[in-house]
Amino acid sequence: xxxxxxxxxxxxxxxxxxxxxxxxxxxxxxxxxxxxxxxxxxxxxxxxxxxxxxxxxxxxxxxxxxxxxxxxxxxxxxxxxxxxxxxxxxxxxxxxxxxxxxxxxxxxxxxxxxxxxxxxxxxxxxxxxxxxxxxxxxxxxxxxxxxxxxxxxxxxxxxxxxxxxxxxxxxxxxxxxxxxxxxxxxxxxxxxxxxxxxxxxxxxxxxxxxxxxxxxxxxxxxxxxxxxxxxxxxxxxxxxxxxxxxxxxxxxxxxxxxxxxxxxxxxxxxxxxxxxxxxxxxxxxxxxxxxxxxxxxxxxxxxxxxxxxxxxxxxxxxxxxxxxxxxxxxxxxxxxxxxxxxxxxxxxxxxxxxxxxx
Numbered sequence: 001x002x003x004x005x006x007x008x009x010x011x012x013x014x015x016x017x018x019x020x021x022x023x024x025x026x027x028x029x030x031x032x033x034x035x036x037x038x039x040x041x042x043x044x045x046x047x048x049x050x051x052x053x054x055x056x057x058x059x060x061x062x063x064x065x066x067x068x069x070x071x072x073x074x075x076x077x078x079x080x081x082x083x084x085x086x087x088x089x090x091x092x093x094x095x096x097x098x099x100x101x102x103x104x105x106x107x108x109x110x111x112x113x114x115x116x117x118x119x120x121x122x123x124x125x126x127x128x129x130x131x132x133x134x135x136x137x138x139x140x141x142x143x144x145x146x147x148x149x150x151x152x153x154x155x156x157x158x159x160x161x162x163x164x165x166x167x168x169x170x171x172x173x174x175x176x177x178x179x180x181x182x183x184x185x186x187x188x189x190x191x192x193x194x195x196x197x198x199x200x201x202x203x204x205x206x207x208x209x210x211x212x213x214x215x216x217x218x219x220x221x222x223x224x225x226x227x228x229x230x231x232x233x234x235x236x237x238x239x240x241x242x243x244x245x246x247x248x249x250x251x252x253x254x255x256x257x258x259x260x261x262x263x264x265x266x267x268x269x270x271x272x273x274x275x276x277x278x279x280x281x282x283x284x285x286x287x288x289x290x291x292x293x294x295x296x297x298x299x300x301x302x303x304x305x306x307x308x309x310x311x312x313x314x315x316x317x318x319x320x321x322x323x324x325x326x327x328x329x330x331x332x333x334x335x336x337x338x339x340x341x342x343x344x345x346x347x348x349x350x351x352x353x354x355x356x357x358x
Contacts, residue, residue: 045072045077045078045079045080046079046080046264046267046268047079047080047082047105048079048080048081048082048105048106048260048264049082049084049103049104049105049106050064050081050082050083050084050104050105050106050107050108050258050260051084051087051088051089051090051095051098051099051104051106051107051108052064052083052084052085052087052095052107052108052109053085053086053087053091053092053109053110053212054085054086054108055085055086055236056085056086058085058232058236059286059287059290059291059294060108060287060290060291061083061085063283063286063287063290064081064083064085064108064258064283065083066279066282066283066286067081067279067280067282067283068081068082068083070275070276070278070279070282071275071276071279073275074272074275074276075269075271075272075275076268076269076271076272077269077272078272079268079272079276081106084104087212087213089103089104090211091190091191091211091212091213092107092109092110092112092113092116092190092212093113093116093190093191093192093211094211095107095109095113096109096113096116096117099157099259099261102261105260105261105264106160106258106259106260106261106264107258107259108163108256108257108258109256109257109259110125110165110254110255110256111124111125111126111254111255111256112125112190112193113256114152114256114257114259116192117152117155117157117259118148118151118152118155118157119335119336119337119340120144120147120148120151120336120337120340121148121152121255121257122335122336122337122340123140123144123336123337123340123341123343123344124137124140124141124144124148124253124255124344125252125253125254125255126196126252126331126335126336127252127328127331127336127341127344128251128252128324128327129249129250129251129252129320129321129324129325130252130324130344130345130348131250131252131253131348132250133250134164134253134292135351135356136348136351136352136356137164137253137255139347139351140344140347140348140351141162141255143343143347144340144343144344144347145162147343152259153262156261156262156263157259157260157261157262158259158260158261158262158265159257159258159259160257160258160259160260160276160277160280160284161257161258161280161281161283161284161285161287162255162256162257162284163255163256163257163258163284163287163288163291164253164254164255164256164288164291164292165230165232165233165254165255165256165291165295166230166231166232166253166254166291166292166294166295166298167230167250167251167252167253167254167295168228168229168230168251168252168253168254169228169229169230169231169234169246169247169248169249169250169251170182170226170227170228170246170247170249170251171226171227171228171229171234171239171240171243171244171245171246172185172225172226172227172243172245172246172247173185173219173225173226173242173243173244173245174225174245175245175308175310176226176245176247176310177247177310177312177316178316178319178320179319179320179323180319182205182226183204183205183206185206185225185226186206186207186208186222186223186224186225186226187200187205187206187207187208187224187226187227187228188207188208188210188215188218188224188226188227188228189207189208189209189210190209190210190211190212191209191210191211192209193209195334195335196335197209198334199327199330199331199334199335202330203323203326203327203330208223208224210223210224212237215227215229215237215239216237216238216239216242219239219242219243220242225243226243227239227243228251230254230291230295231246231294231295231296231298231299231302232291232294232295232298234246234298234302235298235301235302240302240305240306240307241305241306244306244307244308245307245308245310246299246302246307246308246309246310247309247310247312248309248310248311248312249312249317249320251324258280258283258284328341
């Protein structure tokens with residue numbers, strides 16, 4: 001009869017004292033070297049909290065996540081980017097306020113939020129029917145970017161990349177084919193935008209200031225019945241289910257940027273910043289490409305679930321253009337800084353005079 005004896009730790013130590021001591025010392029030295037190094041790297045990595053209204057799982061969010069992964073690998077210990085999607089940090093006004101107090105360090109926000117930091121950004125978004133296509137938007141953006149980025153830097157923010165999210169369209173509970181139709185309705189505007197509210201009231205409209213999270217309840221209760229929004233946002237938030245009419249009119253581009261507080265950016269090792277900016281640039285390119293494609297796809301998807309796209313006659317579209325241009329004197333100097341307004345109009349004239357060549 002064979003007896004199998006399984007040695008315990010004491011047996012091993014007694015039988016092989018030299019080997020055991022060597023193994024214990026080696027293990028201690030290995031973990032003693034690895035753990036502190038790992039902990040030091042984790043402690044050394046700068047943490048950046050980034051807020052955005054972009055829905056979790058959207059291509060916007062995915063591009064930010066890919067950027068975060070690349071940032072981890074940056075020289076000097078990397079950067080830990082923590083993303084808060086879905087507007088969990090509040091609306092854009094809330095996120096700007098949190099960035100100012102240091103709870104958030106960065107944000108992917110539209111011109112609405114950026115304008116609370118630097119009003120000059122409004123020249124890219126707050127001029128209804130000023131731009132005819134994205135080529136014009138890109139031309140003006142490229143020319144204005146150095147000026148706007150310097151002003152943002154002077155306010156303590158560094159621009160990582162610029163994006164656009166398609167054209168803002170009007171969604172309404174009932175057909176709205178002319179500006180006179182809209183004057184009979186209650187229109188969503190971003191909360192806190194007093195100048196826009198005053199301008200709209202002056203021209204006979206009824207604006208209602210709300211945060212983005214209040215749009216659906218507002219449509220449900222009748223507090224509002226018109227929402228200007230890019231189709232991607234309307235699809236994700238299901239605006240079309242409560243406002244099933246959309247006029248086929250390019251009202252304005254929805255422009256935004258990813259910005260980071262300059263004080264935390266300055267804490268990042270110099271050798272890491274090139275890697276971070278390259279990853280950020282790639283994220284921006286992906287978001288722009290996806291958003292334009294998804295804008296058309298979103299309209300198609302909403303049409304399948306009941307959205308009615310109201311086509312405009314040339315006469316109706318002309319009425320919208322006249323109504324938009326009538327607001328320009330009130331926008332200049334109040335919502336859009338006068339120098340920015342003048343530069344945007346000059347650049348558009350320059351671009352169009354050149355036959356649309358950059």
